[in-house]
Amino acid sequence: MQTLAHDPRRVDADEAHALLEKGAAQLVDIRHAAEHAYERIPGSRLVTEDRIEEVRDLDTDKPVILYCRTGRRTAIAVDHLAGQGFGAVHIDGGIESWKKKGHAIERSPGAPVFSVMQQVQITAGSLIVGGTLLGAFVDPAWHWLSGFVGAGLLFTGLSGWCGMATVLEKMPWNKTRG
Numbered sequence: 001m002q003t004l005a006h007d008p009r010r011v012d013a014d015e016a017h018a019l020l021e022k023g024a025a026q027l028v029d030i031r032h033a034a035e036h037a038y039e040r041i042p043g044s045r046l047v048t049e050d051r052i053e054e055v056r057d058l059d060t061d062k063p064v065i066l067y068c069r070t071g072r073r074t075a076i077a078v079d080h081l082a083g084q085g086f087g088a089v090h091i092d093g094g095i096e097s098w099k100k101k102g103h104a105i106e107r108s109p110g111a112p113v114f115s116v117m118q119q120v121q122i123t124a125g126s127l128i129v130g131g132t133l134l135g136a137f138v139d140p141a142w143h144w145l146s147g148f149v150g151a152g153l154l155f156t157g158l159s160g161w162c163g164m165a166t167v168l169e170k171m172p173w174n175k176t177r178g
Contacts (some may be wrong), residue, residue: 010092013101034169037108052077063087070094
């Protein structure tokens with residue numbers, strides 16, 4: 001497996017595609033179920049990052065290629081699987097890199113119209129605009145809403161964990177139908 005020179009735990013999307021086409025690797029999606037339903041790399045198996053320690057039925061003789069949306073969440077999972085005896089790497093840039101390279105993705109029938117992250121952006125943007133307008137025209141105390149949402153976005157950017165996404169993915173419209 002040809003890994004990237006700057007990080008031996010990462011593999012380029014084209015290299016991952018070539019390995020998967022040959023059947024020389026296993027593909028695991030560690031994102032949340034709603035993200036996986038919205039779009040995924042064909043043939044990937046969903047094992048969410050919070051359940052990665054429960055993986056027992058992967059083939060230890062075949063390398064495991066992990067992916068998430070952009071590649072940030074997979075580093076810890078790669079280290080965990082390596083500690084269990086798996087040859088593990090992750091796609092540099094995640095599914096976003098995969099799509100930019102022109103490789104196929106698939107969606108579940110009845111998948112949500114917007115990804116969870118798009119829903120976060122729509123919700124956060126609406127709350128910030130709403131808080132700003134209410135603060136300007138109704139009562140300045142409403143500005144706390146914009147500040148609160150902004151602080152949440154800052155925390156998400158620094159930590160990689162988004163509470164709003166966690167709540168939104170549990171909403172009925174994000175449950176795969178069909």
